Each structure stands twice: as C-alpha cells, then as structure tokens.
Amino acid sequence: MSLSRTTAxxxxxxxxxxxxxxxxxxxxxxxxxxxxxxxxxVRGCMVIRPNGYGIWERMQRRLDDMFxxxxxxxxxxxxxxxxxxxxxEAEHVEGFAPEAAVVTHGGGKLLEEPLVVRPTxxxxxxxxxxxxxxxYRDLPLLINQWANVVRWEMRTRLFLRTxxxxxxxxxxxxxxxxxxxxxxxxxLGVYRDFMEGHxxxxxITGQKTDAEKFAGALRTYSCEAMMQDNRALQAxxxxxxGQNFAKAFELSFQSESGSTEFAWNTSWGVSTRMVGxxxxxxxxxxxxxxxxxxxxxxVVIVPIYRSDEERSKVLEAxxxxxxxxxxxxxxxxxxxxxxxxxREGMKPGAKYYEWELRGIPLRLELGxxxxxxxxxxxVRRDTREKRPVSLSTIGEDLAETLSTIQREMLAAALxxxxxxxxxxxxxxxxFRELMEGEGGFVYAGWCGAxxxxxxxxxxxxxxxxxxxxxxFRSADAPTTCLKCGRPSTVEALWAKAY
RNA sequence: CGGGGCGUAGCGUAGCCCGGUAGCGCGCCUGCUUCGGGAGCAGGAGGUCGCUGGUUCAAAUCCAGUCGCCCCGACCA
Numbered sequence: 369m370s371l372s373r374t375t376a377x378x379x380x381x382x383x384x385x386x387x388x389x390x391x392x393x394x395x396x397x398x399x400x401x402x403x404x405x406x407x408x409x410v411r412g413c414m415v416i417r418p419n420g421y422g423i424w425e426r427m428q429r430r431l432d433d434m435f436x437x438x439x440x441x442x443x444x445x446x447x448x449x450x451x452x453x454x455x456x457e458a459e460h461v462e463g464f465a466p467e468a469a470v471v472t473h474g475g476g477k478l479l480e481e482p483l484v485v486r487p488t489x490x491x492x493x494x495x496x497x498x499x500x501x502x503x504y505r506d507l508p509l510l511i512n513q514w515a516n517v518v519r520w521e522m523r524t525r526l527f528l529r530t531x532x533x534x535x536x537x538x539x540x541x542x543x544x545x546x547x548x549x550x551x552x553x554x555x556l557g558v559y560r561d562f563m564e565g566h567x568x569x570x571x572i573t574g575q576k577t578d579a580e581k582f583a584g585a586l587r588t589y590s591c592e593a594m595m596q597d598n599r600a601l602q603a604x605x606x607x608x609x610g611q612n613f614a615k616a617f618e619l620s621f622q623s624e625s626g627s628t629e630f631a632w633n634t635s636w637g638v639s640t641r642m643v644g645x646x647x648x649x650x651x652x653x654x655x656x657x658x659x660x661x662x663x664x665x666x667v668v669i670v671p672i673y674r675s676d677e678e679r680s681k682v683l684e685a686x687x688x689x690x691x692x693x694x695x696x697x698x699x700x701x702x703x704x705x706x707x708x709x710x711r712e713g714m715k716p717g718a719k720y721y722e723w724e725l726r727g728i729p730l731r732l733e734l735g736x737x738x739x740x741x742x743x744x745x746x747v748r749r750d751t752r753e754k755r756p757v758s759l760s761t762i763g764e765d766l767a768e769t770l771s772t773i774q775r776e777m778l779a780a781a782l783x784x785x786x787x788x789x790x791x792x793x794x795x796x797x798x799f800r801e802l803m804e805g806e807g808g809f810v811y812a813g814w815c816g817a818x819x820x821x822x823x824x825x826x827x828x829x830x831x832x833x834x835x836x837x838x839x840f841r842s843a844d845a846p847t848t849c850l851k852c853g854r855p856s857t858v859e860a861l862w863a864k865a866y
Numbered sequence: 867c868g869g870g871g872c873g874u875a876g877c878g879u880a881g882c883c884c885g886g887u888a889g890c891g892c893g894c895c896u897g898c899u900u901c902g903g904g905a906g907c908a909g910g911a912g913g914u915c916g917c918u919g920g921u922u923c924a925a926a927u928c929c930a931g932u933c934g935c936c937c938c939g940a941c942c943a
Contacts, residue, residue: 411934521943522942523939590943602943637943673901678901714901714905715905717903717904719901722901864874
C-alpha cells in the first residue's frame with residue numbers, strides 16, 4: 369500500500385536492501401524494521417517507537433548531565449508563541465516564517481492574535497529573560513529546555529527531517545560578547561564530546577558561513593559528521609546571537625558601572641536527528657549497530673535447548689547470569705543492561721537475526737554444551753567475532769568487550785571519514801566529478817565571496833559545511849579559492865549535505 | 867510546488883485490460899514434532915478492495931471526482 373516503496377521486499381525478503389544498492393531505501397528499512405520509528409497518520413510526522421526512544425532517552429540522560437555539569441538549569445517554555453514575537457527580529461522572522469505552523473482558532477473561536485507553534489524558542493525565552501534580568505548580578509543566565517518543535521518542511525525523512533521533532537535548546541544571557549562567545553564554543557565542545565564519546569560518531573567542528581548561519585545569529589558553529597553515503601550531516605549547532613534578540617526583546621541590565629546595556633545571548637541545540645546520524649554512521653547490511661553506551665540493551669542472552677529439561681536448565685543458568693550481573697559492581701553504579709530472550713517457538717537462529725537487525729552490541733549464546741563447560745559463546749555485533757567466554761568472569765568480560773566495541777566503532781567511523789576526505793589541492797573539475805560521484809569531504813580554499821559559494825552550490829549541490837576549527841585544518845593551507853582561483857582567505861569544508 | 871510510484875487482511879501482493887464465490891506468501895492463533903544461524907506438518911482467525919458519486923441485474927474491476935501516502939528534485943536541524 370502506501371509504504372510500498374520503502375517497505376518493499378520487507379515481508380517476503382528477509383534481507384535488507386544493501387547500502388550499496390540504494391542507501392536511502394536501506395536507511396528507511398533499517399529504521400522501520402528495527403522498530404526505531406514508524407510513519408504517523410499525519411504527513412511528515414513520525415512515531416518514535418520504544419527501540420528508538422530508548423536510544424534517545426540515553427542520549428538525553430547523558431547530555432543533560434553534561435549541561436548540568438557546565439552550570440545550566442532546565443526550564444520549560446510554552447509551545448505557543450504570539451505571532452508578533454516572531455516578527456520582532458528581522459532576520460529571524462525571515463528564516464522561520466515560511467515554515468511556521470500557526471494556530472488561528474481556539475475554543476471554537478477565531479483568536480485575536482494567531483499563535484505560532486514554536487519552530488525554536490528564542491523569542492519567547494528572551495522576552496521572559498527580559499523580565500527576569502535587571503542587574504549584571506543576574507547574569508549569566510544559563511537555561512536549557514527539552515522540548516518538541518514544529519517546522520513545516522517540504523520534504524521529510526524519518527529522524528533526519530520531520531515536521532515535529534524532539535530536541536534540546538540551550539539559551540543563555542551574558543554580560544559581554546566574549547563571555548557569550550566562550551559559551552557558544554564551550555557547548556559546541558560538549559556536543560563534540562558527546563557525539564564522539566557516546567554516538568561514536570566523529571565530527572568536524574567549525575563556523576558556518578553567512579549563507580548557512582542561523583537566522584538572527586551573529587555567528588553559528590556546527591558539528592558535521594560524515595554518513596556512509598559520504599554526505600555530511602549537521603548534527604548540532606551552537607550560536608552566538610550577539611545582542612540581536614536582546615535588542616528586539618529589550619533584554620537589558622544595569623552594569624557594574626551603572627550603565628544600561630543589552631545582554632549577549634547564545635543558543636544551541638541537538639535533536640532526535642542524531643538517531644538518524646547513528647543509523648547512517650554505524651548501520652550495516654544486516655541492520656543497525658548501536659554503540660554500547662547508547663544501547664538500551666547491551667547484551668542479549670539467547671538460550672539454546674532441545675528438551676524441556678534442557679530448556680529449564682539453560683534458562684535457569686541465563687537468569688543466574690542476569691542475577692550475578694545485577695550484583696556485579698565492576699562498572700560502578702552503571703550495571704550491564706542484559707536481556708534474556710526466552711521466547712518460545714522461535715529458533716535461536718531467528719533470534720540472532722532479529723537482535724542483529726536491532727543492533728544490540730553483544731549476544732551471549734547459551735546452550736547445554738556451554739553449560740557443561742561453564743561457558744557461553746559471545747558474539748560481537750560490530751565485527752561478528754565469536755568466542756567462548758567463561759561464565760565465572762562474565763561481568764569483567766562483557767564490560768571490557770563493550771568498551772572495546774565502543775572504542776572501535778569510533779575508530780572505524782573515523783577511518784571511514786578520513787578515507788573519504790580530500791585535502792590535496794583539488795581542481796574544480798575534479799571536485800565537481802567527486803561531488804557527482806562518490807562524494808566525500810573536500811577541504812579547499814575559499815576567497816570568502818558569497819558568489820563563489822552560491823555558484824558551487826548551484827553547480828554541484830555541495831555547500832560549505834563549515835570553516836573548520838584549527839585542529840581540522842590542513843597542514844599546508846590551501847592558497848587559492850576552489851572556484852575563482854583568487855587568493856584564499858579561509859579553508860572551507862565542502863560536501864553534499866542532508 | 868514540479869516529476870514518478872502506489873492505495874485489496876498486520877505486512878508484501880495477485881485479481882482490474884475482458885464486470886459475476888476476493889486468492890496467494892509472510893506474519894498471527896491452536897496442537898504436535900522441532901530448536902548450536904531465518905523450522906516442519908495439521909487445523910484456524912482475520913477483508914467497509916482509500917473515500918464519494920455514477921454506469922449496470924451485478925463494480926476490487928468501467929467512468930468521474932476526491933483524499934492520502936511513499937520516492938526523486940527546489941527550502942531546512
């Protein structure tokens with residue numbers, strides 16, 4: 369029926385469409401079949417299913433800790449924003465008005481002023497900050513909120529771009545430009561640490577060009593990751609908003625010297641899009657691969673038996689392992705998340721395929737022969753490596769293997785990214801050929817002219833993903849602009865993007 | 867908004883040209899046998915054929931309209 373294209377081959381064929389055959393179809397099939405999400409009755413919206421939401425919850429938990437550790441507090445601002453608020457900052461309204469959903473009726477009556485469903489919350493938040501801040505002593509104000517937002521996109525894709533999505537948006541107010549700048553950079557660093565440390569998804573950080581920056585920001589910074597089709601995914605952004613919103617919403621304070629000044633703001637956000645990034649960074653032709661730190665289940669135990677007698681023995685042993693892991697404190701308070709797949713009427717092989725599709729990092733096969741030897745067979749999802757492990761040291765063994773998987777997944781993703789990155793001085797013809805073909809990240813010189821940026825975009829669909837931070841720049845800096853050949857003022861990272 | 871594809875059981879589909887008992891595979895339920903890489907047999911449940919109208923003795927099938935979804939392009943996290 370309606371899902372025929374994407375769910376084709378799903379019911380009759382057990383295998384997924386391969387990444388090489390059709391990356392896009394592969395992505396949709398993985399998301400649907402691993403039950404991360406499903407389409408909703410409303411166009412462009414999605415339902416996040418328990419498997420997907422479990423990953424998001426772990427992302428949230430970790431990020432929330434990181435925000436708290438950097439001094440932020442959570443708050444919640446309303447979904448509805450007076451339409452006039454959106455109009456108070458010129459660039460901002462231009463950026464968001466086209467994709468705003470507007471509520472015109474309530475309680476059966478036409479509203480006096482339409483309400484915008486937040487596409488982002490700068491306007492409502494800074495209008496409230498204005499009420500709360502009087503003195504420099506009230507600053508910095510460091511707030512985060514977890515929320516849903518709505519942007520009426522023309523084309524949507526599960527997790528990557530949906531009409532409604534979940535995210536966090538940090539909003540801060542500071543006394544000086546430099547302090548705001550420091551905050552914007554700090555949170556970009558937090559994002560990078562999280563993406564590399566937890567999603568095992570390496571990112572390039574850097575500054576957005578004027579063409580790509582947030583509507584209303586002074587400067588925008590982003591984390592750019594490379595997906596397996598060699599396209600870039602903007603996985604997180606952080607903005608130095610300058611005084612633009614402070615001026616629009618009269619967010620001012622009295623300084624130490626007694627003068628009245630506008631505050632300096634930042635905002636920064638990451639969304640459920642990261643789940644899509646996880647899929648496209650780590651998934652393979654068998655399905656999803658979830659990095660252990662984000663996996664709601666880290667280890668699944670699959671019991672193997674013939675007779676009822678064997679069944680009860682093996683299940684007893686499996687439950688004993690679960691019990692011992694609940695006691696085992698070798699990982700501090702963070703216990704190993706283990707699940708016993710005791711479903712009947714399913715052969716072990718069928719269970720293996722299913723857990724592989726869902727990307728659970730480790731599988732412990734447990735049969736009568738294993739029990740006789742006090743062992744289990746441990747299988748890594750990422751490498752599919754299979755080895756016997758002793759049940760007497762199972763906690764240590766699992767914990768160590770999980771942390772190895774986490775580390776090696778990042779290393780593998782990093783290798784893949786570097787293998788598809790070009791830093792040599794590249795001719796424009798070669799660049800165009802690359803963008804039409806295999807794609808990838810290209811580091812090249814840029815004269816700084818918006819015209820060159822636009823021409824390249826029209827020509828090749830590639831855009832400047834960011835002006836990379838120093839550590840990502842090439843050892844021998846490019847000297848000429850990729851497009852016009854004039855002297856380069858800055859090194860740019862070019863790629864086709866999601 | 868342009869181009870393409872498609873709406874028949876939970877999923878995938880056949881049937882539509884040429885109108886006449888709605889079929890198949892997967893999944894689901896029950897039972898028995900199975901179980902170290904996607905089990906077998908037997909029995910069973912499950913359908914407003916997207917919706918509305920028209921033609922006809924009779925519509926999944928023909929005609930008109932309408933709604934929706936997916937994919938590919940122009941905007942965006």
